[in-house]
Amino acid sequence: MIKRLAFGGLFILSCTFASAQQLARVQEKGLVGFINKDGSFQITPQFKNAQDQSEGKIAVYDGSRWGFVDKDANYIIQPQYVNAKSFSQGMAMVKSASGWLYIDSLGQELKSISSKRVYEFNDGVAFYRDATNLVGLINNKQEVVLPPTYDVIRPFKDGYAKVAKNKKWGVIDNQGKEVVAPNYDDIGDFNVGLVWAKKQNNWFLVSGQKEIALPGISKIENIENPDFVLVQQGNKIGFMASDGKWVIPATYDDARNFQEGLAPVKLNGKWGYIDTTGKMVIPTAYQDALSFSPEGLAAVKDSKWGFIDKNAKVIIPFQYEITAALTFKKQEKGFIDGLARVKLNGKWGFIDTKGNLLGNKWFDNAELFQN
Template identity: 25%
Template sequence: MARCSENRQLYPTRIDGRFGCIDSAGQVVIDPKFDVAGGFREGVAGVWMWSGPPDDSGRPSALHGFINDSGDWIAKPAYAESREFSDGLAAVQLGKKWGYLDLSGRMAIEPRFRVAWEFSEGLAPVELNAKTMAMINRQGEVVFEMAGARLGGCGDGLIPCEQKRSWSYLRPDGSVAFEVECTAAGGFQEGRAGVLRSGLTGYLDTDGQWAIPPTYPQGGNFSEGLAAVELPAAGGGSRAPGEPQTFAYIDRSGKQAIEQTFLGAQPFSDGLAAVQIDDHDRYAYIDRQGTVAIPPMKCGFAKPFEGELAAVQHPRNFDRFGYINRQGEFVWRW
């Protein structure tokens, strides 16, 4: 589910078994003619059209394409897989190789990679072959490559890298900025990167120092200055199996920024965050001060706001979503 172009926002929704798009007022603006539709990014949405019978796992065969916010094709379904647009480019799989389309639907970087991911800060990680990863620029040129390594996306000028079970962060030219002793390391966002060490999550700053020591059984990325983290059990560490998890929001210094705690917590987006308030599948939306902006509602899951609307899942039929506005009113019912 997601937003549209800078001119207007559109949201995909299912209508009579097929997907179309509504605007923020809940009006259908793209007729339901797609088998599946993803969210809009940079004014373009990925859509899927069934192309054959299901495979052995029951997954339908589909071809991927892209439409603009008028519902017109910019790239007709021809791709086995695709990723969302970022930095004006989208990775697509044609045959057995991955390349990149631009926003006009032109193949800007010819398919030659084993796998390709999204661009960020002008760089994208790709697999050159089964043993070698690389970072490429927007022209498709290899900036650097590494054998036996895993590379993440570039954030705040730093790239997480795992090689021979050791983690480090690289600069955009491939040189090592700093190493970190951990079992997993995420990308930087808002000057912080979540890192797992000894089973607990902490956050590094861009100098490689612990801004927030490993304390939390799990933690999300920072968004709008706050991150949702699971609070440790009494005495520290993870909770016993079956014991409810408790989540809170911390600021970039590690201080708990909102007094209340929750059974579940989503990232902040457009000033609001969805939180699970009890074990009866009730979700509310709060602002950054912890004030309830949208009262609790019963639903299977509540997603972050994207512009004027947020998608909420039907409490029993998890394939069905509705959309609410910032007043908590349904503009599109499941």
């Protein structure tokens, strides 16, 4: 029997959790398990379904009900739910016969402030709606961070979220503070103190209350580097600084963000790489190309995907697929913390920077490593 509790001291204690080792969810013969970063099984495939590990707990489905296990597959909360989401901020959303609700790490039910429905926690907050049908924010103690104010709040990314009021878009932080007033017809993801926004057919770079109009611009990509913002002028792409001045003219058919001092660019149907001065340092020779990772490798395509270094030397042969299927939750491609998820002959696995297969194992499906 699940007990109903108000949010309070017991819940605060349940929020104290140790950092967990990284595990990757994999599927083999229709069953889900988890591997360590050495490629060994931490949990052998045994569940019909599972969520990614989060806060040292894993939501698992035994074919009948969802429950939660630890990293050794011992049940922390017995299977009893119709559905379950991963833990966040010391709580998880679970679905019982009566609907969705919150539980703490002991499986105790937590009464929700929301009069409509409960939402997953993200960046320390969750949405809630009251009778007005507007949306606001609560923290994991059910304290109101932001009263219901907006018609829409999109999921938070790195502490910021898009919001809409009266069909106009702006940005708030996870304390409910309005970072960019909702004055725009469309808006991007706020990052590095900057965001793109659009009014009618006019594009802007916006930082707080300051906006820079960009006449003649037809598109701006989400911003990763304020010194090199991907901007489209007509049907060509180049890079602008946050002050709206061109740093690399719009001469490319396509381009991706700078990472590790280089950016992939496309000309005449082929991809290569330029440096921050606009000099072509790796000739356009590839069908596709992604940004360089901190490991100094980039995924490039020549019928299949392989990996090159900054001297264009092929380090890992062209033999893989790297585009994740719709079953994957995490779509990041290329090397992440020394490993890249790749597909070969219909199976998924992880390779290191020398092309060695992690654990010498391939799987029917494999998610990225998570804490």
